[in-house]
Amino acid sequence: MGGFSAVLRVGGLFTVITLAVLLFGLFALDIAVGEFRIPVGRVLDALGGGGTRAQRFVIMDSRLPRALTAVVVGAALGLGGAVTQSILRNPLASPDLLGITSGAGCGAVAAIAGMGGVGTGAAAASGISAAALAGGVLTAVLVYLLAWGPTATGDSGVMGFRLVLIGIGVNAALLSMVSWLLTRASLTDAAHAQQWLTGSLNASDWSTLVPAAIGLGLAFLVAVLSTRTLAALRFGADTARVLGVRIQTQQAILIAAAVGCTALATAAVGPLSFVGLAAPQVARRLLRTPGEPVTASALVGAIAVVGADLLARTAFPVSLPVGVVTAGVGGPFLLSLLVRTNRKATL
Structure with a gap:
């Protein structure tokens, strides 16, 4: 059509549609399940404006913000991980391992414990979220600046392996800082901080959902507009440069988008390991x-x-924080990924 052309892969499109349908089904089921169970059909009816007053209250005011937050946070973490791994050409390069999540956690724990706590209520939650966002962004800036140096072509810039190694080191340092802050906090503040660090959707509401949704929307827009740039970067710096990609500028924009949506997602619910x-x-x-x-x-x-x-809410005798489940499932996945990567390297 005019000057625009694109490749349509029917199999990939069908898979994406299937994933969207599966997500909607789980989303409706997540709203339906709880102490007061509601049939999925009634959930869909209430979302469309029907249902009784009691059902609308439970669904729209209580469960819908939690379910939407789960969708937005998960999508933001998945998007941030995809952009980061594409840029660095490394399947292990996720915001978890690069220190972004730990930076957000360190900022939140500092707000809760390091400065004598931040109280309770909506203002306290906003303060913790702001501190987590600031911690994640500052960590990303620090890692990026430390990774800046000479490249293989003799120019100055950021190389993928250097960014990963520095991110791992900064991540370890931040985890140590979090542990130190917990030892300095009072028992009440330490318990509050530890609860936040497990990652939980229990405190989800519209005030935490909106910033994360805005960050996801902006990051998704940047990623979609940079699809060809991401494809070129996957071939390496030399090939991308030949194809006309301004490597350092595009890398900085894409990393900023990935960091922004990841930090906002972490600020909303706490760190959720291994999703990205x-x-x-x-x-x-x-x-x-x-x-x-x-x-x-x-x-x-x-x-x-x-x-x-x-x-977390249905498969165990007691309700667990969602971060416990993602960590329990993601740990074995990381081990299997490391084994497969090692096998490919030795073949």
């Missing part, structure tokens, strides 16, 4: 693409968090 690592790799295998697909990664991340929330 696993979602792009699962999406890549489902679509059988050479790189991490952006839209499918966001959908898989949302499915992972919504499904983990369902498991």
Whole structure:
């Protein structure tokens, strides 16, 4: 059509549609399940404006913000992981391992414990979220500046392996800082901080959902507009430069988008481990693409968090924080990914 052309892969499109349908089904089921169970059909009716007054109150005021937060946070983490792994050409390069999540956690714990607590209520929650966002962004800036140096072509810039190594080191330092802050806090503040660090959707409301949704929307727009740039970067710096990509500028923009949506997601619910690592790799295998697909990664991340929330509330004798489930499932996935990567390197 005029000067625009695109490739339509029917198999990939069908997979993306299937993931979207699965996400919607889990989303409706997540709203339906609870102490006061509501049939899925009634949930859909209430979302469309029907249902009784009691059902609308439970669904619209109590459960809908939690379920939407799970979708937005999961999609943001999946999107951030896909962009990061595409830029650095490394399946292990997720916001978890680069220190972004730990930076947000350090900022939140500092607000809760390091400065004598921040009180309770909506103002306190906003202060913790702001501190987490600031911690994640400052950590990303620090890692990026430390990774800046000479490249293989003799120019100055950021190289993928250097960014990963520095991110791992900064991540370890921040985890030590979090542990130190917890030892300095009072028992009440330490318990509050530890609860936040597990990652939970229990305190989700519209005030925490809106900033995360805005961050996800902006990051998704940047990623979609940079699809060709991401594809070129997957071939390496030399090939991308030949194709006309301004590598350092585009890398900085894409990393800023990934960091922004990841930090806002972490500020909303706390750190959810391994979602940003696993979602792009699962999406890549489902679509059988050479790189991490952006839209499918966001959908898989949302499915992972919504499904983990369902498991956390229904599969155990007591309700668990959703971060416990994502960590329990993501740990074995990381080990399997490391084993497969090692096998490919030795073949």
